[in-house]
Amino acid sequence: MSATLGHILRRAARSLWENLSLNAVAAGVIAAALLLGGAFWGAMSTLNDAVEVWERDVHLSAYFASGVDEARQRAVLAEVQAMPEVEAVTWVTATDARAYLEERVPDIQPILVELGEDAVPASLEITLRARYIGDETLSDFVTRLQRAEFEELDYGKEWVERLTAFLGLLKALGAALGTLLVMAAVFLVGNTMHLVTYARRAELETMKLVGATLQFIAAPFLIEGAVQGLIGALLAIGALSGLKAVLLGRIQELVPLGQAPLADGSLGLSTVLGLLTVGVLLGVVGCGSAVLRFWRQAP
Amino acid sequence: MIRLYHVSKSYGSAQVLHDVTFRLSKGEFAYLTGASGAGKSTLLKLLYGAEAPTSGKLLVGGVDASKLGPARLPLLRRNLGVIFQDFKLIPNRTVFDNVGLALEVIGAERREISRRVNAVLNVVGLGGKGERRPLDLSGGEQQRVAIARAIVNDPAVLLADEPTGNLDGAMAVEVMEILLSINLRGTTVLIATHDIGLMERFPHRRLRLNAGRMSE
Numbered sequence: 397m398s399a400t401l402g403h404i405l406r407r408a409a410r411s412l413w414e415n416l417s418l419n420a421v422a423a424g425v426i427a428a429a430l431l432l433g434g435a436f437w438g439a440m441s442t443l444n445d446a447v448e449v450w451e452r453d454v455h456l457s458a459y460f461a462s463g464v465d466e467a468r469q470r471a472v473l474a475e476v477q478a479m480p481e482v483e484a485v486t487w488v489t490a491t492d493a494r495a496y497l498e499e500r501v502p503d504i505q506p507i508l509v510e511l512g513e514d515a516v517p518a519s520l521e522i523t524l525r526a527r528y529i530g531d532e533t534l535s536d537f538v539t540r541l542q543r544a545e546f547e548e549l550d551y552g553k554e555w556v557e558r559l560t561a562f563l564g565l566l567k568a569l570g571a572a573l574g575t576l577l578v579m580a581a582v583f584l585v586g587n588t589m590h591l592v593t594y595a596r597r598a599e600l601e602t603m604k605l606v607g608a609t610l611q612f613i614a615a616p617f618l619i620e621g622a623v624q625g626l627i628g629a630l631l632a633i634g635a636l637s638g639l640k641a642v643l644l645g646r647i648q649e650l651v652p653l654g655q656a657p658l659a660d661g662s663l664g665l666s667t668v669l670g671l672l673t674v675g676v677l678l679g680v681v682g683c684g685s686a687v688l689r690f691w692r693q694a695p
Numbered sequence: 696m697i698r699l700y701h702v703s704k705s706y707g708s709a710q711v712l713h714d715v716t717f718r719l720s721k722g723e724f725a726y727l728t729g730a731s732g733a734g735k736s737t738l739l740k741l742l743y744g745a746e747a748p749t750s751g752k753l754l755v756g757g758v759d760a761s762k763l764g765p766a767r768l769p770l771l772r773r774n775l776g777v778i779f780q781d782f783k784l785i786p787n788r789t790v791f792d793n794v795g796l797a798l799e800v801i802g803a804e805r806r807e808i809s810r811r812v813n814a815v816l817n818v819v820g821l822g823g824k825g826e827r828r829p830l831d832l833s834g835g836e837q838q839r840v841a842i843a844r845a846i847v848n849d850p851a852v853l854l855a856d857e858p859t860g861n862l863d864g865a866m867a868v869e870v871m872e873i874l875l876s877i878n879l880r881g882t883t884v885l886i887a888t889h890d891i892g893l894m895e896r897f898p899h900r901r902l903r904l905n906a907g908r909m910s911e
């Protein structure tokens with residue numbers, strides 16, 4: 397048994413060495429597939445994280461109707477504060493709101509004067525607790541929040557909903573793309589390795605004719621495939637880390653995502669292990685399919 | 696040791712073997728003869744499982760080669776030594792590695808391989824040429840490498856396809872003497888050949904194929 401293992405390992409090493417360029421091509425194919433898939437996956441999960449951050453920020457503005465006096469407003473504030481979904485409430489009085497607006501938009505003063513006292517309503521700025529942010533609880537909460545004192549409830553739900561729907565679409569697209577990528581990579585690796593089995597068909601055929609089993613012939617190729625996958629995955633991991641560091645730096649300059657823990661180039665252990673696993677599987681399946689193809693047609 | 700019952704073989708619409716029946720006992724030495732294209736190589740291919748018969752039954756060492764699945768065919772082949780018409784030597788491996796291949800695939804230890812390969816190279820008169828590559832050897836030497844690989848694991852049956860086909864007279868006699876000596880050690884030997892002179896010089900049982908039909 398140990399002798400067989402020795403023969404298999406020697407054969408694998410020899411085949412890797414003697415078909416260095418084809419093995420490099422196979423590793424390159426795997427690296428490219430993982431890079432493409434990984435980049436898409438990364439973009440998607442970054443977006444996903446961002447949406448989660450925004451969702452967590454769901455935030456309602458409840459505008460008081462004109463004629464609700466400050467005492468009444470204070471009472472409503474207390475009621476809202478008592479609601480279990482509410483994380484925090486800020487009371488913005490009409491005076492505060494006007495001051496804020498005037499500070500932000502200097503030219504607005506004359507317009508506000510024109511519109512009169514009630515132009516800028518007082519409001520409650522409500523932040524929800526994260527666990528109440530699901531679709532249903534949100535609309536439920538809005539219903540219970542509704543009362544005569546409020547003129548209008550304004551929340552960014554539509555925006556979040558649209559983004560979530562878009563993300564769902566993107567995920568479906570990603571799954572389709574991933575499947576396609578895996579198939580293409582297996583096909584390409586299989587064909588590259590078919591060239592290897594073709595180049596070595598005299599030897600492989602003779603091995604089969606003198607009584608080698610499929611396992612004995614295939615094992616070195618499976619090892620070869622695993623090595624290709626490993627190297628391909630390492631290349632992809634390197635490239636993805638670089639890509640991530642560069643792109644995320646850029647993106648964060650453009651769109652601050654809050655305290656996003658995304659900015660460094662490391663991919664995370666599970667991603668690295670995932671890429672290694674998928675890479676090795678691609679190599680092994682690709683090489684395995686090439687050997688099987690050879691075995692079926694050899695005498 | 697070898698039995699064929701009403702074996703026929705067609706490639707597509709071309710029938711190559713017609714209702715062939717014969718048996719070869721353990722330890723026998725026989726020629727399979729006939730003109731080029733008579734079906735000699737095809738019959739040997741059926742015996743080592745490279746082709747399946749279209750109809751009929753065929754037993755080698757008691758097993759039906761045509762019914763062996765891919766898992767058990769290798770086991771049959773390990774008990775057969777085959778000298779192929781085109782040698783099937785691996786050009787970029789040494790003579791030693793080529794012969795050792797038959798032992799490597801059954802998982803023999805390296806030391807064991809080394810011992811047996813060197814012994815068998817001496818038997819075929821290639822002692823000291825183990826590190827050569829097949830293409831650096833003469834036709835006769837290549838033929839003997841092919842013989843060495845076929846006999847290195849003491850097969851019960853030795854099949855040889857035109858083993859003297861491309862050798863001059865003296866070399867052919869030498870090869871025949873090797874094959875006969877292997878037979879003397881108990882191996883059943885079947886040699887496909889159309890070399891009448893050789894068969895007359897070393898007379899043995901002849902199985903004649905004529906356009907795929909057998910007669911003795």
Ligand SMILES: Nc1ncnc2c1ncn2[C@@H]1O[C@H](COP(=O)(O)OP(=O)(O)O)[C@@H](O)[C@H]1O
Pocket residue numbers: 706709711729730731732733734735736737738
């Ligand atoms: N793989 C094949 N496909 C089709 N025809 C074949 C094949 N192998 C052999 N033949 C045909 O079968 C006949 C017998 O061939 P073969 O067994 O090689 O004869 P021999 O070895 O006696 O010269 C020939 O006519 C040959 O053309």
Ligand SMILES: [Mg+2]
Pocket residue numbers: 735736737780856
């Ligand atoms: Mg022939």
